[in-house]
Amino acid sequence: MTTVYLIRHAEAEGNVYRRCHGQYDSLLTERAYQQLPYLADRFEDVPLDAIYASDLYRARHTAKAIADRKGMKVHVRPVLREIAMGEWEDKTWAILPREAPEQYAKWQTRPWECEVPGGERVLDTGDRVLGGLRQLAREWDGKSIAVVSHGSAIRGILCRVLGYEPEQIGQVGWGDNTCVAKFEFDGDTIRPIYWNDASHLPEDLSTFAKIGWTNSRGVPMSVQAWFRPYNPESAEDRALLIGFAREFYRNAYGSTDMLDEDAWMADTDAMAAKHDRAVTIGMVEDQPVALVRMNVCDESEPEIGKVGSFVISEDYRGTGLSGQILGQAISVYRALGKDYLCAYVAKNNARAHGFYDKYGFHNQGEVMKPEGLHDKMVKKIKVESVAEESEDFIWEG
Structure with missing residues (x-):
């Protein structure tokens, strides 16, 4: 036996x-x-x-x-x-x-x-x-x-x-x-x-x-989202993204005073043009509730995928969507062969720091951005193969 x-x-x-x-x-x-x-x-x-x-x-x-x-x-x-x-x-x-x-x-x-x-x-x-x-x-x-x-x-x-x-x-x-x-x-x-x-x-x-x-x-009883690509040709989508941008700036910096909407949208369009999943809108049924904006144009560190903006509509905060928008970002960058995910978080944005701490990001130092001092938060997303961990495991394929 x-x-x-x-x-x-x-x-x-x-x-x-x-x-x-x-x-x-x-x-x-x-x-x-x-x-x-x-x-x-x-x-x-x-x-x-x-x-x-x-x-x-x-x-x-x-x-x-x-x-x-x-x-x-x-x-x-x-x-x-x-x-x-x-x-x-x-x-x-x-x-x-x-x-x-x-x-x-x-x-x-x-x-x-x-x-x-x-x-x-x-x-x-x-x-x-x-x-x-x-x-x-x-x-x-x-x-x-x-x-x-x-x-x-x-x-x-x-x-x-x-x-x-x-x-x-x-x-x-x-x-x-x-x-x-x-x-x-x-x-x-x-x-x-x-x-x-x-x-x-x-x-x-x-x-x-x-x-x-x-x-x-x-059976999961909490809110679940699906993600659709942002359409730069849609006036409705462009207005939606401007709304998300304003919400992001209010959350991160306390006001929209530093937001250049034309420049922000131009950057967003460049990201969307570079990869079809770089900018996606989180949907709960038919309602847009979140933005996942990946700065795929920033290739200054080839092994690191850069977050542009994560935004969740106020009514949907605390419903479990935070992990889902992170999962969308990881899905995009892992498919692109990135080993790490990086976000620059405003120094005084306590809510955002709590989010990144919760999901295992590590602070790798301060970075000055046009909007002020930010922390560089980095998370490993690479999945090692058995071959890469051969000292720890005995392969019996």
Whole structure:
């Protein structure tokens, strides 16, 4: 008999930025690094003979927290990866009902039937990863191992192991980040001992509790945005952006006295001309509520993507949109091969400093701008590959 502890990775970008991250590789969040010590504590006195993870960053670095505590190394296998989401990868969840309404409705109501072009079905993913677990159980017969995988994969596995029909997958629910399932593999028999257990996490570190996932199925109840490109030919869009510019200056500098609207719009048009996602408008349903303006024209530091402006309409502050506009910026600059994201924050703008501190930006010194003294806030966005971290992980592809 082999004991297998199956663990969902800690909180990752897709969970907070409300983006579809299947096999898209993304980083852990700041909260994840608060969750991980509790997960390591849980396993500190649990005998483990090996620790495995999928090759995606968020899974293998979750496993590393357990391994580091025990002085072990993490074995990495791609078969343990999350569901492949094909054409949906790194899109916002909120855009999918608009771009693929029939498929998205199926994902919401009959997920076992949903197969995104270029992707997998959830039960096929469960079968793939379960096959990987069976192989590990044979290799480690009579031992105990921990395996870190992903939410949809674990959901598919639980549907099979609990003996549910596909139509009953909703009864499995979603496990919170770092949740644990315990299985006993005995030949062809798999005995589930417990599952979706995140009792090691204090409530203030629960991802579900923090972002408003209020039911056992993990349905997000807070506001979600999709992003459309700014259209320089639209008078309505130009007026909208001027409104955002004024709001930005009032928030950052206390007034619009230093705002040169013509120059600001000329810079914005240049950004939009250089990249089709450099300037996007955050939408909640059909209402514009935010601006993500990326200064892709500033290439003074080739490895760093520069933020031009983040603005959220006053009525939508405090609704969870801040992470989503950051996620949009990271999506743009990561696709452009940037390793870091940088914003210049007015010295006295306490609200903005709180935002950047919350999301893991670090102050790299003061910079004088025409509007006054600013702090240069920088966040790493590069996702290292297994090959780049070969000293920390054992590849078993």
